[in-house]
Amino acid sequence: MLSTIDQVGVEERARRFQTRSIKSESKLSALKLAVTMLDVTTLEGKDSPGKVKQLCAKAKRPLPEDPSIGPAAAICVYPRLVRVAKEAVGQSGVKVASVATGFPSGQSRLKERLSEIRYAVGAGADEIDMVISRGKLLHGAFRSIFDEIVRCKEACGGAHLKVILETGELQTYDTIRIASEIAMAAGADFIKTSTGKIQPAATLPVTLVMLEAIQDYHDRTGRMVGMKPAGGISDAKTAIHYLVMLKETLGKEWLTSRWFRFGASSLTNDLLMQIRKQQTGRYQSADYFTKD
Amino acid sequence: MPEAQDKGAAGSKTKNASPGKNKSRHDFVEGDRYAPAPENSEHVVLKESYDLYIGGEWLRAPKRTETRNPATGEVLAEVGEAGPGMVKKAVAAARTAYEQTWSTMPGRERGKYLFRLARLIQERSREFAVVETMDGGKPIRESRDIDLPLVAAHFFYYAGWADKLDYAFPGRTAHSIGVIGQVIPWNFPLLMAAWKLAPALACGNTVVLKPAETTPLTALKLAELIEEAGFPPGVVNVLTGGEKTGRHLVRHPDIDKVAFTGSTEVGKMIQRDLAGTGRRYTLELGGKAANIIFDDAPVNQAVEGIVNGIFFNQGHVCCAGSRLFVQEGIADTVVRKLKRRMDNLVLGDPLDKNTDVGAINSQEQLDRIKVLVDSGKEEGAKCWQSGQKLPRKGLWFKPTIFTECAQSHQIVQKEIFGPVLAIQTFRTPEEAVEKANNTPYGLSGGVWTDKGSKIFKITSQIRAGVLWANTFNKFDPASPFGGYKESGLGREGGLQGLAPYLDLR
Numbered sequence: 001m002l003s004t005i006d007q008v009g010v011e012e013r014a015r016r017f018q019t020r021s022i023k024s025e026s027k028l029s030a031l032k033l034a035v036t037m038l039d040v041t042t043l044e045g046k047d048s049p050g051k052v053k054q055l056c057a058k059a060k061r062p063l064p065e066d067p068s069i070g071p072a073a074a075i076c077v078y079p080r081l082v083r084v085a086k087e088a089v090g091q092s093g094v095k096v097a098s099v100a101t102g103f104p105s106g107q108s109r110l111k112e113r114l115s116e117i118r119y120a121v122g123a124g125a126d127e128i129d130m131v132i133s134r135g136k137l138l139h140g141a142f143r144s145i146f147d148e149i150v151r152c153k154e155a156c157g158g159a160h161l162k163v164i165l166e167t168g169e170l171q172t173y174d175t176i177r178i179a180s181e182i183a184m185a186a187g188a189d190f191i192k193t194s195t196g197k198i199q200p201a202a203t204l205p206v207t208l209v210m211l212e213a214i215q216d217y218h219d220r221t222g223r224m225v226g227m228k229p230a231g232g233i234s235d236a237k238t239a240i241h242y243l244v245m246l247k248e249t250l251g252k253e254w255l256t257s258r259w260f261r262f263g264a265s266s267l268t269n270d271l272l273m274q275i276r277k278q279q280t281g282r283y284q285s286a287d288y289f290t291k292d
Numbered sequence: 293m294p295e296a297q298d299k300g301a302a303g304s305k306t307k308n309a310s311p312g313k314n315k316s317r318h319d320f321v322e323g324d325r326y327a328p329a330p331e332n333s334e335h336v337v338l339k340e341s342y343d344l345y346i347g348g349e350w351l352r353a354p355k356r357t358e359t360r361n362p363a364t365g366e367v368l369a370e371v372g373e374a375g376p377g378m379v380k381k382a383v384a385a386a387r388t389a390y391e392q393t394w395s396t397m398p399g400r401e402r403g404k405y406l407f408r409l410a411r412l413i414q415e416r417s418r419e420f421a422v423v424e425t426m427d428g429g430k431p432i433r434e435s436r437d438i439d440l441p442l443v444a445a446h447f448f449y450y451a452g453w454a455d456k457l458d459y460a461f462p463g464r465t466a467h468s469i470g471v472i473g474q475v476i477p478w479n480f481p482l483l484m485a486a487w488k489l490a491p492a493l494a495c496g497n498t499v500v501l502k503p504a505e506t507t508p509l510t511a512l513k514l515a516e517l518i519e520e521a522g523f524p525p526g527v528v529n530v531l532t533g534g535e536k537t538g539r540h541l542v543r544h545p546d547i548d549k550v551a552f553t554g555s556t557e558v559g560k561m562i563q564r565d566l567a568g569t570g571r572r573y574t575l576e577l578g579g580k581a582a583n584i585i586f587d588d589a590p591v592n593q594a595v596e597g598i599v600n601g602i603f604f605n606q607g608h609v610c611c612a613g614s615r616l617f618v619q620e621g622i623a624d625t626v627v628r629k630l631k632r633r634m635d636n637l638v639l640g641d642p643l644d645k646n647t648d649v650g651a652i653n654s655q656e657q658l659d660r661i662k663v664l665v666d667s668g669k670e671e672g673a674k675c676w677q678s679g680q681k682l683p684r685k686g687l688w689f690k691p692t693i694f695t696e697c698a699q700s701h702q703i704v705q706k707e708i709f710g711p712v713l714a715i716q717t718f719r720t721p722e723e724a725v726e727k728a729n730n731t732p733y734g735l736s737g738g739v740w741t742d743k744g745s746k747i748f749k750i751t752s753q754i755r756a757g758v759l760w761a762n763t764f765n766k767f768d769p770a771s772p773f774g775g776y777k778e779s780g781l782g783r784e785g786g787l788q789g790l791a792p793y794l795d796l797r
Contacts, residue, residue, distance in 0.1 A: 003590060003592060004588070004589075004590045004742040005590050005592075005593070006590035006593040006742075006762050008762070008763065009590060009592075009593030009594075009596060009597065009762060009763065010590075010592070010593055012596075013593070013596050019433060019437070019645070020326070020645075020646055021326075021329035021645040022326055022327070022329070023326070023327045023328070023329045024318070024327040025316060025318040025319065025323075025327050026318045026319070026320050026323065026326045026327040027320075027327070029318075029319045029320040029321065029323075030320035033320060033321060212592045219625075219628070243320065247320070247321075248636050252321060252322075255320075255321045256321075
């Protein structure tokens with residue numbers, strides 16, 4: 001059964017999570033949790049091995065003086081940099097995720113998209129972040145989208161598949177819900193909001209629609225699917241709102257990096273700054289946090 | 293961790309907790325609740341004792357009662373109980389103010405007073421919200437985000453009408469009525485005062501207002517604000533007291549109109565008292581609203597609407613969606629989701645910013661809820677309650693639903709006025725409408741479907757004054773509110789809310 005979405009209702013519900021007031025110990029544990037859920041991301045034309053190595057160091061040990069913080073969940077890069085990242089993270093437990101399938105537009109032939117996945121997995125990627133063909137989806141070619149995702153999942157082999165819906169291009173909540181259902185039915189391990197290249201990227205209501213789809217899918221099939229909001233989450237306060245929403249929608253079971261990730265590049269330092277604030281009672285200068 | 297140190301138990305626990313081990317109950321993942329986030333109440337100024345506000349002065353009633361915080365049982369303040377003499381004095385003061393100043397003042401001048409009051413309420417809204425929560429038990433989130441903004445909005449809205457009354461009802465001329473006696477309930481103490489005062493004053497009438505016995509404080513503080521706004525003495529008079537005070541006020545022969553919000557039982561008594569006297573009245577009484585969920589509804593939002601419909605203000609809402617009708621095909625899904633959502637509600641200290649469900653307003657009301665819930669169990673409906681722990685002190689009731697309800701059960705027929713939902717299933721739209729209308733009440737209702745045409749078809753068949761589609765419990769000063777059948781007569785809010793306070797010729 002495919003549930004429809006009421007736009008006003010879902011946005012109102014999302015706003016309610018923002019009125020939660022998370023303080024003291026709850027706040028500190030939420031901040032620490034958020035660090036472990038980070039997919040530390042760099043997806044730029046100017047990315048180089050040097051840049052990726054620096055980011056890997058940050059992901060492994062986000063707050064050098066406090067080893068109890070982190071590590072981040074994964075480092076997310078383009079396929080050509082997977083090998084460098086894999087070597088840099090070593091045995092730290094930080095996963096290497098690679099975007100693939102003609103990211104971010106997905107406008108290349110399926111054959112090429114699949115070979116890109118195989119290349120990234122061959123280079124050692126633990127996770128693949130694929131994009132769907134939004135044009136086809138908006139055209140109503142649901143079956144074709146399903147088939148493509150199934151093929152991508154096969155190409156992943158043992159690697160986890162995150163399916164990026166690019167919700168900013170799908171626009172309506174009903175379409176986002178349909179895309180979520182298709183992706184999960186086709187075998188997605190995670191569903192993810194955005195590439196970060198299109199505005200708007202992740203928002204609370206969009207993420208709520210996807211979390212509810214995950215819940216309904218889990219009720220139906222018993223299979224857990226992960227969620228990754230990406231893009232636009234740049235401060236700790238917003239990250240906590242997402243975690244509150246996750247906790248109150250899917251529950252405690254999902255409150256781990258196994259089932260929830262933040263795709264973000266600038267969120268890390270604000271989380272660290274807030275953690276230090278909670279621990280010491282004072283805000284530290286931004287100069288005390290490494291820019292990687 | 294200074295943030296943790298500033299308040300009570302949370303702070304001391306945090307200091308002792310070693311990260312990683314022995315996670316306490318406030319740990320974000322493992323804990324069973326969020327760390328306390330109480331709204332600051334230190335800025336609130338409450339007197340130990342309040343007098344009656346009559347003719348611009350504070351007069352002491354010899355008889356005193358206490359008002360308590362239902363969440364803790366602690367006494368907040370002592371208030372007077374107005375006897376017949378004080379009622380007489382207040383009505384006389386209102387009459388003098390009506391004849392000498394208020395009714396002859398140009399509408400635009402009256403409007404200025406109301407605008408000033410509205411602004412003062414906005415400025416002081418945090419303080420009023422805290423007092424409302426302390427005196428009534430409702431969550432601070434609601435008094436802060438819903439009650440207080442609506443209170444200010446009502447005064448702003450009707451302030452705008454004060455100088456436009458001649459254009460409000462084309463072809464008729466508008467005249468004020470005189471002295472209005474207003475008796476208001478305890479579920480939205482300040483908001484109901486605003487609903488009553490704003491249109492009455494805008495139309496040039498003067499008022500004697502009696503707040504409910506268990507929640508007099510915000511009305512008294514509003515009287516202080518009215519004084520601060522410089523209203524002429526006697527335009528608004530506030531009498532505290534119980535049922536007797538209310539009866540003296542309603543029966544006073546120099547009252548030109550009575551406006552009452554409360555139970556249908558008392559409403560009927562007022563009707564009997566006023567029959568044949570030629571005095572006007574409007575009544576806002578009980579309800580037993582049907583919330584109808586069709587199988588093509590946006591289910592997740594509908595579940596949220598059910599929760600908002602019945603657990604908002606602990607179900608102490610006359611228009612609460614207390615009867616749920618779910619189409620059979622999705623009934624199991626809806627009930628499963630509803631239970632899961634109910635387990636997520638935060639119940640406890642109403643002043644905590646994270647609280648969703650606060651305290652029950654009075655022992656009397658709690659007893660009434662228990663009696664009706666017992667009757668539901670006894671008559672064969674299936675009771676389910678959410679898993680929150682109730683605080684030891686204070687008055688509480690767990691969010692409760694009944695499945696397998698029959699139309700003949702008392703929990704389906706009677707207004708419970710608490711966090712108790714009676715669920716029935718239906719097969720066809722006709723059946724839903726028939727059962728929805730099969731009640732002596734007719735205040736509100738809700739319809740959930742993705743299909744626009746169905747919304748219009750069903751809502752036009754439901755005999756209730758307020759109907760919501762794909763939402764519930766939404767209020768706006770521009771929108772009229774009122775009931776069919778035993779839910780009352782007259783409308784409050786909007787243009788329609790002006791008419792009962794005017795003599796239209």
